Structures are given as structure tokens and as C-alpha cells.
Amino acid sequence: MLWLTEATSAQQASLTGPAPLAARLLPSTLIAVGVLAVVASADRAAAAEDGGHLVAICAACHRLDGRSTGIPSILRWEAEEIVDKMLDFRASERASPIMRAVSLSLSDDEIAAVAAEIAAIGRRAKSP
Amino acid sequence: MTSWTRRELGIGAAALGSALGPARAQAKPRVVVIGGGIGGATAAKYLAAGNALDVTLVEPQSRYATCIFSNLYLAGLWSLESLTHGYGTLAERYGVTVVKDAAAAIDPAIRRVRLAGGASLAYDRLVVSPGIAFQFGEIDGYDEAATEFMPHAWSAGPQTRLLRARLEAMEDGGVFVIVAPPEPFRCPPGPYERASLAAYYFKQFKPRSKIVILDVKDSFYQQEVFRDGWDRHYPGMIEWLPARSTGGVKAVDVRAGLVRTGRETIRASVTNVIPRQTAGAVAHSAGLVDARGWCPIDPETFESRLLPGIHVVGDAACAGDMPKSAFCANAQAKACAAAILTALTGARPSRLHLLNTFYTFLAGNDAMGDAAVFTPADGTIKRSGAFLTQAGEQPETRRRTAREAVGWYDAFTRDVFG
Numbered sequence: 001m002l003w004l005t006e007a008t009s010a011q012q013a014s015l016t017g018p019a020p021l022a023a024r025l026l027p028s029t030l031i032a033v034g035v036l037a038v039v040a041s042a043d044r045a046a047a048a049e050d051g052g053h054l055v056a057i058c059a060a061c062h063r064l065d066g067r068s069t070g071i072p073s074i075l076r077w078e079a080e081e082i083v084d085k086m087l088d089f090r091a092s093e094r095a096s097p098i099m100r101a102v103s104l105s106l107s108d109d110e111i112a113a114v115a116a117e118i119a120a121i122g123r124r125a126k127s128p
Numbered sequence: 129m130t131s132w133t134r135r136e137l138g139i140g141a142a143a144l145g146s147a148l149g150p151a152r153a154q155a156k157p158r159v160v161v162i163g164g165g166i167g168g169a170t171a172a173k174y175l176a177a178g179n180a181l182d183v184t185l186v187e188p189q190s191r192y193a194t195c196i197f198s199n200l201y202l203a204g205l206w207s208l209e210s211l212t213h214g215y216g217t218l219a220e221r222y223g224v225t226v227v228k229d230a231a232a233a234i235d236p237a238i239r240r241v242r243l244a245g246g247a248s249l250a251y252d253r254l255v256v257s258p259g260i261a262f263q264f265g266e267i268d269g270y271d272e273a274a275t276e277f278m279p280h281a282w283s284a285g286p287q288t289r290l291l292r293a294r295l296e297a298m299e300d301g302g303v304f305v306i307v308a309p310p311e312p313f314r315c316p317p318g319p320y321e322r323a324s325l326a327a328y329y330f331k332q333f334k335p336r337s338k339i340v341i342l343d344v345k346d347s348f349y350q351q352e353v354f355r356d357g358w359d360r361h362y363p364g365m366i367e368w369l370p371a372r373s374t375g376g377v378k379a380v381d382v383r384a385g386l387v388r389t390g391r392e393t394i395r396a397s398v399t400n401v402i403p404r405q406t407a408g409a410v411a412h413s414a415g416l417v418d419a420r421g422w423c424p425i426d427p428e429t430f431e432s433r434l435l436p437g438i439h440v441v442g443d444a445a446c447a448g449d450m451p452k453s454a455f456c457a458n459a460q461a462k463a464c465a466a467a468i469l470t471a472l473t474g475a476r477p478s479r480l481h482l483l484n485t486f487y488t489f490l491a492g493n494d495a496m497g498d499a500a501v502f503t504p505a506d507g508t509i510k511r512s513g514a515f516l517t518q519a520g521e522q523p524e525t526r527r528r529t530a531r532e533a534v535g536w537y538d539a540f541t542r543d544v545f546g
């Protein structure tokens with residue numbers, strides 16, 4: 001069950017309506033701080049082997065063998081870069097309705113966890 | 129109770145592989161999945177992936193053609209072959225036992241599925257993802273036999289091929305009539321994407337032709353964006369007639385090619401009738417369907433509210449605000465697989481993530497990409513956020529989305545079929 005994991009209480013605080021979605025937008029001045037906080041929790045999450053199940057969300061659109069045919073591969077980045085991009089999507093600094101929806105539906109801990117997992121898959125893909 | 133071995137089910141030993149010998153298989157909880165479409169194939173793969181369960185997928189066809197992108201096939205842009213997928217990877221890489229047969233009956237009391245071929249399968253949990261069935265009888269003259277003359281092409285394969293052949297044979301200046309179905313139906317943007325892509329084909333090869341959409345509704349999904357696209361790409365070619373202006377579609381004469389509404393009779397060169405829909409037949413015969421014609425489910429586990437131990441995902445499920453889409457079927461199947469793993473192996477549950485995206489084509493290089501987020505709430509599933517394409521976007525944005533859509537299809541079908 002590599003893709004199953006325990007839901008933390010933060011994760012349980014799920015979206016319930018359009019208002020919370022808007023409320024979760026980070027002002028851009030806070031983004032850098034946000035990245036640090038999220039990356040810090042990436043270590044915690046990775047230690048708990050968290051995130052595996054979250055990759056199932058990514059797999060609905062991104063190939064997980066490092067190849068891409070129109071949707072960018074997500075396997076070439078480090079965890080910090082992935083977190084960075086997700087926070088940009090959340091703040092709408094990168095235009096993509098789909099990634100905006102995904103980034104807003106994930107909590108900070110989940111973003112950290114999924115970023116760690118993707119980076120790990122990427123490293124495995126690189127080393128034969 | 130008879131105990132069935134795989135050999136008795138007519139499955140070759142070679143297909144099983146030594147790792148799945150009976151002794152080991154019996155030690156694991158057994159999950160049977162009915163239907164190897166989007167929901168069923170995804171569920172089988174994610175249930176089998178951890179190697180903790182013995183997973184059997186029951187599907188009568190050896191290859192599955194996706195409805196997704198079938199409108200691009202109608203436009204002459206994709207082949208049907210490139211939309212067709214097999215089950216080899218699910219069997220070989222994930223250890224799913226694939227049984228080529230149809231489920232004929234379910235006996236929840238003894239937890240067995242009887243197959244059309246006569247054998248039966250025992251399960252600890254059952255996943256049912258049979259897709260849709262059509263409800264004929266609403267439009268006079270439109271029954272099962274009529275689909276050979278006025279195809280619905282709403283499940284992919286021979287019907288889609290037939291509609292494409294009709295469009296190819298149509299003379300320039302012909303009239304293509306699409307009868308759009310009542311809610312809820314598989315793929316809300318689908319009928320309107322079909323009109324867009326038929327127009328894309330006509331514009332190149334039969335520019336004097338017309339498309340008439342006879343709707344039984346008064347509005348449709350992303351109406352503004354569609355109409356903006358139709359004005360830009362095919363001015364004057366597509367006419368959408370809502371029920372309020374026609375009085376609805378009353379009857380068809382399949383041989384004469386006539387469609388009668390509440391107001392007039394239209395002579396069509398080619399007609400595509402998309403009928404009212406309901407859950408797939410096996411869900412009905414099993415008693416999984418309520419008065420609305422769909423399967424009520426628990427919004428977190430997708431377990432039937434009518435028959436415990438049986439989960440329903442995909443179009444057949446009554447999933448609140450979630451549209452009947454392949455993307456939703458895939459997301460539901462993952463959530464359902466997680467719930468079943470939790471129930472059978474004690475794995476810790478994860479938080480649900482239910483999303484939908486729709487890539488919808490207005491022309492070969494003009495696509496919209498919509499996304500929505502859903503959350504279980506108040507016993508159902510509510511839409512908690514939506515991020516929709518707007519009319520009047522830059523052509524470059526739409527071109528990029530069209531390229532993205534092609535990449536999505538590739539990645540998505542790999543996620544489903546392995």
C-alpha cells in the first residue's frame with residue numbers, strides 16, 4: 001500500500017466551499033516564507049513515508065516515467081522546486097486552471113509530502 | 129459451497145503466473161471488479177498495486193476504446209485504434225487476474241458474482257463500474273434497433289465508427305442533427321464538443337453543411353465559451369435549439385431521416401440521438417440502483433448504500449456534484465481502492481482528493497481546460513471549487529491547452545491501463 005497513508009489533522013481540514021479557497025491564497029510577499037515552512041515539513045513527511053498516495057493525483061495527468069508528451073514531466077525537479085511551483089500555482093502566478101485547482105486542494109503538508117515523493121521517484125528514474 | 133479454482137474458470141495457467149498460485153491467492157482478501165472501463169481498470173490497478181489483495185477484473189471485451197477523444201476521431205483527427213487499450217499491463221505488471229466474461233448476476237448474501245459463461249467468483253469486496261445503459265422509449269421510434277440508423281455513439285467502438293461513416297458519406301450541404309440528452313448524462317461537454325468537431329470536419333470538406341443541436345435542456349455546460357468558439361470558427365454553421373424553443377424532441381423516423389420536435393419536423397442527412405441514461409444493466413439487476421436510476425453510494429468509500437460490501441464507481445454512481453467523466457471515474461476508483469484497502473488490510477485511511485478536469489476541443493487547435501474540486505459533505509459530494517476556461521482567451525492559451533490535452537490523454541490512459 002505504498003500510496004496509502006495516515007491523514008493528519010491539518011489534512012482533515014479540507015476545503016468546504018469557495019470562500020476558504022480564496023482565503024487560502026498566500027500574498028506573494030509570504031510565498032518565500034511559505035516555501036521554507038513547507039520544505040521543512042517535507043522532511044517530516046518523507047520520514048513518515050507520506051505522500052505515496054498523493055502521487056496518484058498527479059498520475060492522472062503526468063507520466064511518472066519521466067517522459068512527457070504535452071504535459072510537463074514532474075520528475076526532473078528537487079522537492080523544493082516542486083513546492084515552489086505549487087505555491088506559485090496556488091497564488092495564481094502560473095496560469096493553469098487545473099494546477100490551480102490541484103494546489104488549492106492540497107494542504108501545505110500534503111504539498112510537502114507529494115513533492116518529496118515525486119523527487120524520490122525522479123531520483124530512482126535517473127539512477128538505473 | 130463449491131470452491132472454484134482459476135482452472136475451472138477457464139483461465140490459462142500461463143496467464144496466472146506462478147506467483148498467483150491458489151494457496152497464496154486464497155490467503156489474501158479477494159476483490160472482484162466488474163467492468164474494465166475507466167473506473168474498473170483504475171480500481172483494479174490501484175487495488176493490486178500494493179500486492180496485498182487478490183484482484184480479479186471481469187470484462188467481456190478484450191480491448192477497450194475510450195469515449196475520451198472519440199469526438200476527435202469523428203473529426204478525422206485521431207484513429208479509433210489509437211483510442212483502444214488492452215489489459216496486458218494490468219495482468220503482467222500488477223498481477224490483476226483478467227477474466228474475459230460478463231457479470232450476469234451478483235449474490236450479495238454469499239458474496240459471489242455469477243458470470244455469463246457459467247462460472248462464479250467469490251469476493252470479500254466487490255467493485256462495480258459498468259458505465260451507463262440507455263433508456264429508450266422517451267423518443268418515439270428510437271429503440272435499440274434504431275441505433276443502427278441513428279447512432280448514439282455514446283459508448284465508443286462500433287457506434288462511433290458508424291457515426292463517422294455517416295458523416296463521411298454525407299453530401300456537402302447536408303444537415304447533421306444532434307439530439308442532446310437530459311441530465312444527468314455521461315460527459316456534460318460531450319454533445320457540444322461533438323458539434324464543434326463535426327463543424328471542424330465540415331468546414332474543411334463540406335463547408336455548406338449545417339449542424340442542428342436539438343436540446344432537451346435550456347442551457348448547457350460552458351455555453352458561453354462554446355458559443356464564442358462557434359462564432360469564431362464556424363460562423364452560422366451550428367444552430368443550438370433549446371427545449372423552450374422547440375418543445376423538445378418527440379419522435380424520429382429512422383428510415384426517412386426525420387426528427388419531430390414539439391413544433392416542426394426536421395429532415396436530417398445524419399442524426400445522432402444521445403438518449404437518456406441510467407446505470408449499467410448489471411447494477412440494475414443486482415439491486416444497486418435507486419428510483420433515480422443511479423447507484424447511491426457513501427461519499428467517502430463509494431460503498432453502496434443499498435448493498436454492503438459492494439462499491440460503485442464511475443458513471444453508474446450517484447456522486448453528488450461530480451460530473452460523469454472519465455477523470456472523475458478515475459479519482460473515485462482511487463478513493464474507493466484506498467477505502468477497500470483500509471477495510472480489508474487495516475491500512476490507514478488517507479484523505480480523499482476528488483478532482484475533475486475536462487479538456488474540451490472547440491477546434492483542432494483550440495481547447496479549454498477546466499478543473500473542479502469536490503469534497504464529501506452532508507452525506508453527498510459537493511463541488512468546493514471550480515476553475516473554468518473563459519470566453520475570449522488568447523488563441524495561444526487555447527493552442528497550448530490543446531497540446532496539453534494530447535499529453536493528458538497519454539498520461540491518463542497509462543494511469544488507467546498500466
Ligand SMILES: Cc1cc2nc3c(=O)[nH]c(=O)nc-3n(C[C@H](O)[C@H](O)[C@H](O)COP(=O)(O)OP(=O)(O)OC[C@H]3O[C@@H](n4cnc5c(N)ncnc54)[C@H](O)[C@@H]3O)c2cc1C
Nearest residue numbers: 163165166167195196230231258259315442443453454455
Ligand atoms: C463523446 C464522449 C467524450 C468524452 N470525453 C471525455 C473526456 O474528454 N474526459 C473525461 O473525463 N470523460 C470523457 N467522457 C466520459 C467518459 O467516457 C466516462 O465518464 C467514463 O468512461 C466512465 O467510466 P466508467 O468506468 O463508469 O464506464 P466505462 O468506461 O463505460 O466502462 C464500463 C465497462 O464495463 C463493462 N461492463 C458493462 N457491463 C458489464 C458486465 N455485466 N460485466 C462485466 N463488464 C461489464 C463495459 O464493457 C465497459 O468496458 C466522454 C464520453 C463521451 C461519450
